[in-house]
Amino acid sequence: MANKxxxxxxxxxxxADGAVVAVIAVWWMGARHLPAFVLPGPxxxxxxxxxxxxxxxxxxxxxxxxxxxxxxxxxxxSLALALAxxxxxxxxxxxxxxxxxxxFFNSFPSVGWAILGVVWFKISTPTVLxxxxxxxxxxxxxxxxxxxxxIDPDLDELGLSLTRSPIRRFFKVTLPLVAPFLIAGLRVxxxxxxxxxxxxxxxxxxxxxxxxxxxxQTTSDAATVFACCLVIVLIFGVTDYFVLRPxxxxxxxxxxxxx
Amino acid sequence: MIAALxxxxxxxxxxRPKTVVVAxxxxxxxxxxxxxxxxxxxxxxxxxxGPVARRVGSFLTNGNDLTQLGISLLHVTAAIGIAFVxxxxxxxxxxxxxxxxxxxxxxxxPFLNAFSGIGWLFLAILWFGLxxxxxxxxxxxxxxxxxxxxIGAGLRELDRDLLELGKSLSPNPLRRxxxxxxPLLLPxxxxxxxxxxxxxxxxxxxxxxxxxNSGVGYLLNVARQEFDTETIFAIxxxxxxFVAGSEIVLFRPIQRRLDRRFARGQ
Numbered sequence: 001m002a003n004k005x006x007x008x009x010x011x012x013x014x015x016a017d018g019a020v021v022a023v024i025a026v027w028w029m030g031a032r033h034l035p036a037f038v039l040p041g042p043x044x045x046x047x048x049x050x051x052x053x054x055x056x057x058x059x060x061x062x063x064x065x066x067x068x069x070x071x072x073x074x075x076x077x078s079l080a081l082a083l084a085x086x087x088x089x090x091x092x093x094x095x096x097x098x099x100x101x102x103x104f105f106n107s108f109p110s111v112g113w114a115i116l117g118v119v120w121f122k123i124s125t126p127t128v129l130x131x132x133x134x135x136x137x138x139x140x141x142x143x144x145x146x147x148x149x150x151i152d153p154d155l156d157e158l159g160l161s162l163t164r165s166p167i168r169r170f171f172k173v174t175l176p177l178v179a180p181f182l183i184a185g186l187r188v189x190x191x192x193x194x195x196x197x198x199x200x201x202x203x204x205x206x207x208x209x210x211x212x213x214x215x216x217q218t219t220s221d222a223a224t225v226f227a228c229c230l231v232i233v234l235i236f237g238v239t240d241y242f243v244l245r246p247x248x249x250x251x252x253x254x255x256x257x258x259x
Numbered sequence: 260m261i262a263a264l265x266x267x268x269x270x271x272x273x274x275r276p277k278t279v280v281v282a283x284x285x286x287x288x289x290x291x292x293x294x295x296x297x298x299x300x301x302x303x304x305x306x307x308x309g310p311v312a313r314r315v316g317s318f319l320t321n322g323n324d325l326t327q328l329g330i331s332l333l334h335v336t337a338a339i340g341i342a343f344v345x346x347x348x349x350x351x352x353x354x355x356x357x358x359x360x361x362x363x364x365x366x367x368x369p370f371l372n373a374f375s376g377i378g379w380l381f382l383a384i385l386w387f388g389l390x391x392x393x394x395x396x397x398x399x400x401x402x403x404x405x406x407x408x409x410i411g412a413g414l415r416e417l418d419r420d421l422l423e424l425g426k427s428l429s430p431n432p433l434r435r436x437x438x439x440x441x442p443l444l445l446p447x448x449x450x451x452x453x454x455x456x457x458x459x460x461x462x463x464x465x466x467x468x469x470x471x472n473s474g475v476g477y478l479l480n481v482a483r484q485e486f487d488t489e490t491i492f493a494i495x496x497x498x499x500x501f502v503a504g505s506e507i508v509l510f511r512p513i514q515r516r517l518d519r520r521f522a523r524g525q
Contacts, residue, residue: 012360015358096281109464111476196465232373240373
């Protein structure tokens with residue numbers, strides 16, 4: 001049985017990795033017959049990607065984007081936590097947060113924020129932060145609200161009997177209880193930030209990966225466009241695997257399930 | 260117990276109108292602040308509610324503007340449809356053929372999930388030029404991971420006992436699929452559709468702005484270049500109404516019915 005199983009996973013591995021190799025081979029063959037501005041070869045793209053490691057200027061753009069994403073996610077999550085705490089403390093605002101603020105941000109087109117951000121604050125890093133925060137805020141609010149709603153009233157009651165300090169209660173009881181939802185929200189909004197909110201750098205910045213993409217686009221430099229896309233995949237994949245996933249497992253509700 | 264429940268629902272129905280009143284007051288306050296602030300800043304930065312409302316009105320009577328709105332709707336519908344079919348196919352393939360599992364769930368989905376939407380858009384512009392194909396391609400590829408993940412989750416959560424029961428009831432696999440698997444998947448299919456709808460409206464404007472020659476995003480681009488902030492606000496207003504409206508009128512009631520129908524352990 002165990003033997004059969006390992007052979008099954010080996011075929012799975014063979015097919016999965018074989019397909020990846022096949023895609024790269026087809027790409028390489030196709031690129032030889034197509035002009036470089038339509039489809040650059042894998043080697044050219046790899047060279048372009050290597051520049052992110054070697055060339056300080058290109059690495060700087062990647063680092064700037066990463067920094068902005070982290071700051072925006074932090075701001076959005078704090079705002080969402082504050083809003084959800086208000087609803088919890090004063091349920092009368094439930095409708096305001098859920099049916100007005102959340103609906104508004106959830107339906108607002110991302111490029112709308114990008115255009116308005118530039119009209120209001122000109123081209124600068126705060127503009128990018130504003131746009132990104134506005135785009136990911138609804139995802140944070142949804143998770144924060146869900147987290148606070150799932151808090152076990154008995155545990156809350158227990159916390160009340162253990163300490164009188166509301167701040168201590170917040171950090172010792174409330175925060176650990178909502179943590180799984182916050183982490184889930186963090187992962188989603190981090191992903192959205194890289195994938196969609198990068199639009200902010202197309203308009204609102206003169207640095208960052210979005211700016212690099214835009215510049216490569218206008219000069220039809222397809223190799224750089226490919227390289228930027230793959231660098232984003234790499235940054236996202238690495239941080240998700242090494243930071244967010246372990247965090248999610250650590251705070252999972254089903255502890256036995258996670259381990 | 261029942262009495263307690265009744266009293267709870269009573270207090271809920273009593274406090275409910277209050278929260279609604281507060282919500283309406285909040286809307287009013289926001290409109291007032293908007294109006295007040297628009298009085299002090301120049302028009303191109305923030306037009307007041309009045310001019311924006313007038314522009315919305317003229318939008319509705321202008322044939323060309325309405326056509327562009329229709330084109331955007333077509334883009335969204337096409338992208339959702341294609342992404343849904345492809346997502347279903349990939350999720351079902353991964354579920355029914357063990358050997359493909361790692362390829363689809365371990366390679367294709369994470370790759371699509373990590374790939375930047377802006378990246379797809381720019382690649383599509385390089386490959387197809389500025390047209391409808393570019394827009395639909397970019398939006399479809401952004402939606403695809405959402406549909407694969409949602410439908411895959413549904414397939415994994417299928418109740419094995421019920422499938423077993425189905426095998427003993429009917430030998431016909433097609434009949435079993437239609438009568439057992441599809442109804443069980445319904446909540447997940449619905450979630451996939453709901454997410455796709457929300458995300459697609461968010462990104463279709465970006466796609467049309469950079470990669471299209473028609474649609475509301477294109478109008479937005481023209482308005483942006485002419486500093487016509489009223490039109491920008493009017494377009495955003497339409498998108499807000501459209502997305503929020505379909506949430507309230509369509510998706511939320513259906514979700515409530517599904518929740519009631521599929522609630523477990525009650």
